[in-house]
Amino acid sequence: MLSQEFMRNALLAGTFIALACGVSGWFVVLRGQVFAGDALSHVAFPAALAAAAAGIDERIGLFAATIAVGAGMGLLGRRSFAGGGGTAGSQPADDTAIGAIFTFILALGVFFLTLFSMSSAGSSGIQAARTLFGSIFGLGAGEARLAAVVGLGAVVGTLAIARPLLFASISPEVAGARGVPTRLLGVGFLALLGVVAAEATQAVGALLLLGLLTAPAAAAHRIAGNPFAGIALAGLLGVGAMWGGLALSYAVPGLPPSSAIVALAVGTYAASTILSVRSTL
Amino acid sequence: MPTTTRTLMTADLANPQLSWNLARDASEVLEYHFMVNALVAGSIVAVMAGLLGWFMVLRREAFAGHTLSLMAFPGASGAALIGVPATWGYFAFCAAGGVAIGRLSGPGRRSLSEQSALIGCVQALALASGYLFLSLYGGVLGDLENLLFGTVVGISDSQVLVLAAVAVGTLAGLLALGRPLLFASVDADVASARGVPARRVSVLFLVLLGLAVAETSQVTGVLLVFALLLMPAASAQAITARPGLSLLLTVALGLAVVWVGLGVAYFSVYPAGFFITTISFGVYVAVRVVVGVRSRHGAGGMAGRAPLVESPPPQGVIA
Numbered sequence: 001m002l003s004q005e006f007m008r009n010a011l012l013a014g015t016f017i018a019l020a021c022g023v024s025g026w027f028v029v030l031r032g033q034v035f036a037g038d039a040l041s042h043v044a045f046p047a048a049l050a051a052a053a054a055g056i057d058e059r060i061g062l063f064a065a066t067i068a069v070g071a072g073m074g075l076l077g078r079r080s081f082a083g084g085g086g087t088a089g090s091q092p093a094d095d096t097a098i099g100a101i102f103t104f105i106l107a108l109g110v111f112f113l114t115l116f117s118m119s120s121a122g123s124s125g126i127q128a129a130r131t132l133f134g135s136i137f138g139l140g141a142g143e144a145r146l147a148a149v150v151g152l153g154a155v156v157g158t159l160a161i162a163r164p165l166l167f168a169s170i171s172p173e174v175a176g177a178r179g180v181p182t183r184l185l186g187v188g189f190l191a192l193l194g195v196v197a198a199e200a201t202q203a204v205g206a207l208l209l210l211g212l213l214t215a216p217a218a219a220a221h222r223i224a225g226n227p228f229a230g231i232a233l234a235g236l237l238g239v240g241a242m243w244g245g246l247a248l249s250y251a252v253p254g255l256p257p258s259s260a261i262v263a264l265a266v267g268t269y270a271a272s273t274i275l276s277v278r279s280t281l
Numbered sequence: 282m283p284t285t286t287r288t289l290m291t292a293d294l295a296n297p298q299l300s301w302n303l304a305r306d307a308s309e310v311l312e313y314h315f316m317v318n319a320l321v322a323g324s325i326v327a328v329m330a331g332l333l334g335w336f337m338v339l340r341r342e343a344f345a346g347h348t349l350s351l352m353a354f355p356g357a358s359g360a361a362l363i364g365v366p367a368t369w370g371y372f373a374f375c376a377a378g379g380v381a382i383g384r385l386s387g388p389g390r391r392s393l394s395e396q397s398a399l400i401g402c403v404q405a406l407a408l409a410s411g412y413l414f415l416s417l418y419g420g421v422l423g424d425l426e427n428l429l430f431g432t433v434v435g436i437s438d439s440q441v442l443v444l445a446a447v448a449v450g451t452l453a454g455l456l457a458l459g460r461p462l463l464f465a466s467v468d469a470d471v472a473s474a475r476g477v478p479a480r481r482v483s484v485l486f487l488v489l490l491g492l493a494v495a496e497t498s499q500v501t502g503v504l505l506v507f508a509l510l511l512m513p514a515a516s517a518q519a520i521t522a523r524p525g526l527s528l529l530l531t532v533a534l535g536l537a538v539v540w541v542g543l544g545v546a547y548f549s550v551y552p553a554g555f556f557i558t559t560i561s562f563g564v565y566v567a568v569r570v571v572v573g574v575r576s577r578h579g580a581g582g583m584a585g586r587a588p589l590v591e592s593p594p595p596q597g598v599i600a
Contacts, residue, residue: 029397032397034398034400035347035397035400038401095341099343099344100515107504107554107555107558108555114552114555207405207409207412211409214401214405218395218398218402254417256412256415259412263406263409265405266402269402
């Protein structure tokens, strides 16, 4: 299996993307921002199309747009994103605004798609944007290395703000009173999530982003009580699901890698739920 | 691009030119049977999506609504795999998704953060099974573009009848569920204490929402469902806090958005979903800005009144 070059590339990119998704996903789940992460993955394709329309590099346009939309969601949700999820009476994320914004961005994507498909020059723009969003088995060596570097950067970035972000997520009022810049942290974290979303959607697809962001982190929240053990566990479970899923889809013909990886990730979450229910009985 | 060729074809067929005489333009639009069908279907969907969406916005279940809209993918690919019409698979998966989300993440059972994680897992799993079905089917989904972006100009008489029948059923269900649903949505704790089965109400509502989403996507496409489901309701709830007025306003906004959007799309080569979404989003942004400015200047009026939901119902207390 490892003698195949596409498999090595998939493992390299997949490992670091799964790690980044697991680590940042732990905070995404803690802060109840799964919908925001999902919305960022939808922004990716219209952003690449818009960049192609404007004549700038699709990859740069993609990253710029997801980071801008992430930060914008953090700025727009005044009260909502400052508060953490989980505690009784805390404000949930402003899901109405998120839904309205990403739907409009998708409508712009539809517009660009139509615009391109009518002009002869435009079809190359669609092609450029389409090739940007490949499957995990279709990665070149350079793309895989880039994905690994971006994934590692996102992990380091998340860990660098982990302590104040944890404080700000669990108890925003106390953290604010102690001088932690909760608003800035919220915006910065969503911008970081934008980086993860941009890299993951183009390297492995939007489906894997959502599965890897949510399921390993939710399982880690169930299992580990200690925050830093939880973050580590989320990363490990994500990488485990990635490796298992890649091997499984290599072994079973007709099983798409994304389906296998997501099924394993959600499976660990289901198992952790059953285990934690047993232990409380 | 099937979407574009079709749009271009209709444009050639009618060769529409927007004149200064709006009444003449409107009558020109209505001369074509396919446009009448589109307007009727759009109106049915606008009313139903507005009413269901009003409760969705009130209950802050937009993520659940979005997840239900994506059930179209496993629905259509699963239907292709076993060889039944795509619409059947879509309605089946939407209803099943509503039950799954409602049962797994019902009110009072879980913390907010875990609810959003659960919905995310349901969505990821649904899309993963969609990819699996597609891979097992081995073919190409024929109507993918229509599935994503909707078919406004190709709606047949029988489709209009199906849309109307589902809308009547869904609205009857909503009517039966209405009072306990409103009670449980505004204050889940007090509602449970007064004997409202909040969990069952929540599951039933999500099933109805699934049907509404499946129906709305026939017109707007899967990706732009929120243009009719979320934006009119969010605008109306920002304008007024009175439930009855706000429901009426939602329906009125939805109808206006559909009519104007379809009318503009008729004279243009761009898909109707784009215009419907853009107009709806424009209304939403304008309302948010006006309400925000008013409340900042302390002018009272609309925003000065108490919001319909002062704080979200505390979660995890009833468990």
